[in-house]
Amino acid sequence: MLLEVDELCIEYLGAAPIRAVDQVSFSLEENAFLGIVGESGCGKSTLLFGIAQLLSPPAVIRSGSVRFMHQDLAGLDEARLRPMRWRNFSVVMQSAMSALNPVKTVSAQYTDVMRAHGERDRAAIRARSQEVLRLVGIDPVHLHSYPHQLSGGMRQRVMIAMALLFSPQLILMDEPTSALDVVAQRSLMVQIKELQRQLGFAVIFVTHDMSLVANFSDRLAVMYAGRFIELGGTRATFDRPLHPYTRGLLDAFPSISGPRKPLIGIGGYPPDLADLPTGCRFHPRCPVRIEGLCQLVEPESHLLGDSEVRCHLYTEEQSGVG
Amino acid sequence: MSDDAHSSSQGGDGGKETLLRVAGLTRHFRVGGVFGKTLHAVDDVDLDIGEAEIVALVGESGSGKSTVARLLARMYRPTKGAIWFAGRDISRISSRKDLLAYRGHVPMVFQDPFSSLNPVHTIGYVMRRGLRLHRPELSRSAQEAAAVEALESVGLVPGGASMSKFPHELSGGQRQRVGFAQAISWRPRLILADEPVSMLDVSLRIGVLNLMLGLREKGISLLYITHDIASARYVADRIVVMYAGHLVEIGPTEEVLHEPVHPYTRVLLSAVPDPRATTEIAAADIGEPPRVVEPGEGCRFRWRCPLVVDVCSKITPRLAVTSSGHVAACHVTTGAEPAIADVAPADDGHDT
Numbered sequence: 252m253l254l255e256v257d258e259l260c261i262e263y264l265g266a267a268p269i270r271a272v273d274q275v276s277f278s279l280e281e282n283a284f285l286g287i288v289g290e291s292g293c294g295k296s297t298l299l300f301g302i303a304q305l306l307s308p309p310a311v312i313r314s315g316s317v318r319f320m321h322q323d324l325a326g327l328d329e330a331r332l333r334p335m336r337w338r339n340f341s342v343v344m345q346s347a348m349s350a351l352n353p354v355k356t357v358s359a360q361y362t363d364v365m366r367a368h369g370e371r372d373r374a375a376i377r378a379r380s381q382e383v384l385r386l387v388g389i390d391p392v393h394l395h396s397y398p399h400q401l402s403g404g405m406r407q408r409v410m411i412a413m414a415l416l417f418s419p420q421l422i423l424m425d426e427p428t429s430a431l432d433v434v435a436q437r438s439l440m441v442q443i444k445e446l447q448r449q450l451g452f453a454v455i456f457v458t459h460d461m462s463l464v465a466n467f468s469d470r471l472a473v474m475y476a477g478r479f480i481e482l483g484g485t486r487a488t489f490d491r492p493l494h495p496y497t498r499g500l501l502d503a504f505p506s507i508s509g510p511r512k513p514l515i516g517i518g519g520y521p522p523d524l525a526d527l528p529t530g531c532r533f534h535p536r537c538p539v540r541i542e543g544l545c546q547l548v549e550p551e552s553h554l555l556g557d558s559e560v561r562c563h564l565y566t567e568e569q570s571g572v573g
Numbered sequence: 574m575s576d577d578a579h580s581s582s583q584g585g586d587g588g589k590e591t592l593l594r595v596a597g598l599t600r601h602f603r604v605g606g607v608f609g610k611t612l613h614a615v616d617d618v619d620l621d622i623g624e625a626e627i628v629a630l631v632g633e634s635g636s637g638k639s640t641v642a643r644l645l646a647r648m649y650r651p652t653k654g655a656i657w658f659a660g661r662d663i664s665r666i667s668s669r670k671d672l673l674a675y676r677g678h679v680p681m682v683f684q685d686p687f688s689s690l691n692p693v694h695t696i697g698y699v700m701r702r703g704l705r706l707h708r709p710e711l712s713r714s715a716q717e718a719a720a721v722e723a724l725e726s727v728g729l730v731p732g733g734a735s736m737s738k739f740p741h742e743l744s745g746g747q748r749q750r751v752g753f754a755q756a757i758s759w760r761p762r763l764i765l766a767d768e769p770v771s772m773l774d775v776s777l778r779i780g781v782l783n784l785m786l787g788l789r790e791k792g793i794s795l796l797y798i799t800h801d802i803a804s805a806r807y808v809a810d811r812i813v814v815m816y817a818g819h820l821v822e823i824g825p826t827e828e829v830l831h832e833p834v835h836p837y838t839r840v841l842l843s844a845v846p847d848p849r850a851t852t853e854i855a856a857a858d859i860g861e862p863p864r865v866v867e868p869g870e871g872c873r874f875r876w877r878c879p880l881v882v883d884v885c886s887k888i889t890p891r892l893a894v895t896s897s898g899h900v901a902a903c904h905v906t907t908g909a910e911p912a913i914a915d916v917a918p919a920d921d922g923h924d925t
C-alpha cells in the first residue's frame with residue numbers, strides 16, 4: 252500500500268473545538284485515483300492538509316495515522332518531511348493565489364523548488380519548467396510572469412505544473428480545475444491520466460464536479476460533516492448510490508439539455524461543525540430517516556459488497572430499532 | 574461597428590433599458606520580463622447589460638473575462654474604449670464620493686476568495702464596514718440585521734456565528750459566499766460576479782443561483798462569469814462567449830446553446846460533460862495556448878479551428894448577425910448572410 256490513513260481525527264482548537272475530520276480511514280495503492288466530494292465546509296481541505304502535514308495552529312491531529320511509503324507522516328518532523336515534499340508527494344492547494352509567492356515569477360518559484368532538491372543545472376531547470384508549463388497548456392512566455400499577471404485558471408495550472416516538476420508517487424489536488432473552462436479542464440485531466448499511466452503515481456482529487464469524478468476516478472469518497480459516509484468504486488456509486496446524501500448529490504445536477512426546470516438541491520444547510528446534530532449527522536435533512544433511530548444513534552460504517560457506507564438503512568436489521 | 578448595429582443585434586431584450594454600455598473596450602498589458610511584449614487581454618469589446626438582466630460571460634481560461642469585470646469595476650483603466658453606467662461615462666467619475674457610490678452600485682465578487690478578504694478582520698467587521706459606507710441611511714441595528722440576512726441567504730447559517738469568524742477559519746466555499754453576501758447587502762444595481770459559485774457543491778450552488786434569480790426579480794442585473802455552462806443556462810438571459818480577448822458570440826441563452834455558431838462555442842459546448850453519461854473521454858483537444866501576446870491581425874482561434882480558411886489569418890472577424898439571429902465573429906460560419914449588409918455599415922471592413 253502506498254498510503255494508509257487510519258482513523259484520522261483533526262480538530263481546530265478553540266473555545267468550541269471543531270472536529271473537521273473525524274475517524275477517516277482509507278488506503279490507496281500505487282496508480283490509484285481517488286475522488287473526494289462533499290459539501291462546502293465538510294473538511295476536505297483539512298483532510299488533505301492533514302495527510303500532507305501542512306496543518307498549522309489551531310489545527311491538530313487528535314489521533315490516527317497517515318502511513319505513506321511505510322512511515323507515519325504524522326510522527327515526522329519538518330526536517331524529515333522536507334526532502335519528501337514535491338519529490339515523493341506534492342499538493343495542489345485550493346487557493347493557487349495563497350500557495351504561490353506573489354513577489355516571485357513563475358520561473359523563480361520553479362527554480363527554488365528544483366534547487367531545494369539538488370538540481371543545479373540551469374539549462375535543465377529551464378527546460379523542465381517550460382516542459383511542465385506546456386503540459387498544462389500555458390504559453391512559456393509566462394515563466395516571466397508574476398502570479399497576479401495570470402488569470403485564475405492559469406494560476407491553477409501553474410500549480411499543477413509545479414506538482415509535476417518531479418515525478419512524485421502521490422499527488423494531492425484540492426479542486427485544481429475549478430477555474431478552468433471545460434475544454435481546458437478535459438484536456439488537462441486527460442494529460443494527468445496519461446502521465447499517471449506512464450509514471451504510476453497515485454492521485455487524491457477533491458472536487459465539486461461530479462462529471463470529472465465520473466470520468467476519471469476509480470474510487471469515490473463522499474464526505475459529510477467531517478466523516479466519510481460512503482466509499483466505493485466510482486461506477487458502482489453512480490449506478491447505485493447507497494447513502495441518501497449521495498443520492499441527493501447525484502440528483503441535484505442541472506443539465507444543458509432537456510427542459511429548464513426549477514432546481515432545489517438537497518434542502519437545508521450544511522451542519523455547523525461546532526454544534527453537530529445528534530445521531531446521524533445528516534438526519535435533519537434526510538428524506539428517508541428512520542424516526543426514533545436516526546436522531547439518536549450515529550450509524551457505524553458498514554461494508555456492503557465493495558462499498559463502505561454509514562447509514563442505518565443498511566444496518567437496521569443488525570442493530571434493531573429501539 | 575456602429576452603435577445601432579451593435580445594440581440591435583446583440584439579442585438583448587428590447588423591453589429592457591440599458592443599464593451598462595461598453596464600446597471598444599480594450600486592455601493591454603506588458604509581459605515577458607526585459608524583452609517586454611504586449612499581451613492583449615481584452616480587445617475591442619462592445620457589450621450592453623440591461624436593467625434586471627443576467628448576462629453570463631463564458632469562455633476559455635485566460636480569455637479576458639476577469640479583466641473585463643475589473644475594467645467595469647474601475648479597478649483597471651482601459652487602454653481604449655468607454656464604459657457608460659446609467660448613461661454616465663464612468664471614466665469621468667472623479668470625486669471620492671461618486672466613486673464610492675459607483676462601487677456600491679456595481680460591486681465586484683472576486684474570483685479568488687482567498688486573496689480578496691483581509692485576514693485581520695472578522696467577517697462581521699467587513700460586512701458592517703461595507704454597510705456603513707454604502708447604506709449609511711440604515712441604523713446600526715438595521716445594518717446588523719442586513720448583514721445577517723445577506724449571510725444567511727447564501728447559506729452561511731447561522732449568520733450571527735459567521736460574523737465572528739476570521740477568513741482563515743472559513744473553507745474555500747464559505748469565503749466565496751462571504752464575497753457574494755457582501756455584494757448583495759449593498760442593494761446594488763449590477764453585480765460583477767466572477768466565478769461566484771466555482772467552489773460550491775451542487776446543492777449550495779443551486780441555492781446561490783436561485784438567489785440570483787430572486788435578485789433579478791428585484792430589478793438587479795448581474796454579469797455572471799462562469800465555467801459552468803449548465804448554471805449559465807439556468808440563470809442567464811443572454812450568453813456572451815469570449816475567446817482570446819474577443820467576444821466571439823452573443824445571444825439569448827437557449828439560442829446560443831442550441832444553435833451555436835462560432836466554432837469555439839461549438840467546441841466548448843461539446844465538451845460540457847453530463848455527469849451521468851458513461852461516454853469515454855475523447856482524445857484531448859490540447860490545442861495551443863491562445864495566442865494573445867502580440868497576436869496581430871486575424872482570427873485568434875485559427876490555430877485550433879477545424880473550418881479555417883485563408884482569410885482567417887488576414888482579417889480579424891467582427892461580430893455579425895448569424896442566420897439564427899444572434900451575433901458571432903467568424904468569417905465562415907456566419908457566412909455572407911444578407912443580414913450583415915443590412916446591419917453593418919458598408920465601410921466596416923468585414924470580409925465578404
Ligand SMILES: Nc1ncnc2c1ncn2[C@@H]1O[C@H](COP(=O)(O)OP(=O)(O)OP(=O)(O)O)[C@@H](O)[C@H]1O
Pocket residue numbers: 263269271289290291292293294295296297298308309310345524741742743744745746747772
Ligand atoms: N483555522 C480554522 N479555525 C476554525 N475552524 C476552521 C479553520 N479552518 C477551517 N475551519 C472549519 O473547518 C471546516 C472544514 O474546513 P475545510 O476547509 O476543510 O472545508 P472544505 O471541505 O475544504 O470546504 P470547501 O469545499 O468549501 O473548500 C469548515 O467548517 C471551516 O469553517
Ligand SMILES: Nc1ncnc2c1ncn2[C@@H]1O[C@H](COP(=O)(O)OP(=O)(O)OP(=O)(O)O)[C@@H](O)[C@H]1O
Pocket residue numbers: 399400401402403404405430431432602603604612613614633634635636637638639640641684865
Ligand atoms: N495585471 C496583469 N498583468 C499582466 N497580464 C495580465 C494581468 N491581468 C491579466 N493578465 C493577462 O490577461 C489575460 C486574461 O486574463 P483574465 O484574468 O482576464 O482571464 P480570465 O478569462 O478571467 O481567465 P480564467 O477563466 O482563467 O480566470 C491572461 O493572459 C493574463 O495573463
Ligand code: SF4
Pocket residue numbers: 494495496531532533534537538539540541545550561562563564
Ligand atoms: S442514518 Fe438515517 S438519517 Fe442518516 S442518512 Fe441513513 S437514513 Fe438518513
Ligand code: SF4
Pocket residue numbers: 835836837872873874875876878879880881882885890902903904905906
Ligand atoms: S474566422 Fe476562420 S478561424 Fe476564426 S472561427 Fe471562423 S472559420 Fe475558424
Ligand SMILES: [Mg+2]
Pocket residue numbers: 295296297345425744745746
Ligand atoms: Mg476546501
Ligand SMILES: [Mg+2]
Pocket residue numbers: 402403404638639640684767
Ligand atoms: Mg478569471
